[in-house]
Amino acid sequence: MHALLPFVLAQAVTPDDLVREAARLQRNYEHLSYGLIVAWFVLVVYVLMMVSRERRLKREIASLKAMLEERPKK
Amino acid sequence: MRDKILYLLGAAAILIVARNIYVIAGLPGEEAQGAIFKIIFFHVPLAITALTCGTVACVASILYLVKKEMKYDALAVSVTEVGLAFLAGNLITGSIWARIIWGVWWAWDVRLTSALVCWILYASYLMIRHAVEEPTQRAKLAAVVSIFAFIDVPIVILSIRLFRTQHPGPVFFSSSGSFPHDWSMIMMWNLFAMMMLGAVMTMIRLRQEEVQREIDSLRRLAHAF
Numbered sequence: 001m002h003a004l005l006p007f008v009l010a011q012a013v014t015p016d017d018l019v020r021e022a023a024r025l026q027r028n029y030e031h032l033s034y035g036l037i038v039a040w041f042v043l044v045v046y047v048l049m050m051v052s053r054e055r056r057l058k059r060e061i062a063s064l065k066a067m068l069e070e071r072p073k074k
Numbered sequence: 075m076r077d078k079i080l081y082l083l084g085a086a087a088i089l090i091v092a093r094n095i096y097v098i099a100g101l102p103g104e105e106a107q108g109a110i111f112k113i114i115f116f117h118v119p120l121a122i123t124a125l126t127c128g129t130v131a132c133v134a135s136i137l138y139l140v141k142k143e144m145k146y147d148a149l150a151v152s153v154t155e156v157g158l159a160f161l162a163g164n165l166i167t168g169s170i171w172a173r174i175i176w177g178v179w180w181a182w183d184v185r186l187t188s189a190l191v192c193w194i195l196y197a198s199y200l201m202i203r204h205a206v207e208e209p210t211q212r213a214k215l216a217a218v219v220s221i222f223a224f225i226d227v228p229i230v231i232l233s234i235r236l237f238r239t240q241h242p243g244p245v246f247f248s249s250s251g252s253f254p255h256d257w258s259m260i261m262m263w264n265l266f267a268m269m270m271l272g273a274v275m276t277m278i279r280l281r282q283e284e285v286q287r288e289i290d291s292l293r294r295l296a297h298a299f
Binding site for chain 1 (some may be wrong): 112
């Protein structure tokens, strides 16, 4: 039985199997990187939304303060 | 000063995550799943951070209903928004992982469905807030919705223990988990970094809510003239 093992193994793993395994690994890595990119992209988009809200709030508060300062002078 | 501390903490969290990505890239693939298994280092911390945000939102909402102080409402909305972003990341990474391991992008299994329902409930919370103009009424209604939405959080956590699901059982915080010790350490560091990032984002968002309230009171003052 032991003497037959290398022969059985040689029969079991064909070059096609190796190509398929390499393709599977490649697909695995591609999907892993897609997952990470998308997860971080979601958080980055949220941070950008916060930054734009911050700017809008600053603009709004500055214009309101300026408007209130102007009023008593009239 | 407070801003500088927040930005420093945020930068520290990003540095920790960047260092973790480098370490994770060097790890060997898991025996059965290969490299895609490494997505767990982000998928799980994103979920834990999101569900922690849901818990904090529920506590803040209860405190608002008890004490009627607007600062609790501001905390609830800030932490819910941040949690929603983290939960979206968790759902997307899970879906990509499922595509490789199960061959489908989505399965209507208890864990996945309850997590999606959780996301929808918290998204509705934010939409309801936009629908009500009067601040006190808005805060009261939102607090009730937040407490109602929180019912789903324990269902998401316990679903893999209570039901037979396609989603694998718990790897962490469980005696049946077989995660190597050094991998657990990387996971803990990633969880710490995500929590820190979540806390910083919540603090920044909370400050924006304070500014928004100041704007509202200035507007009222402007109309009074």
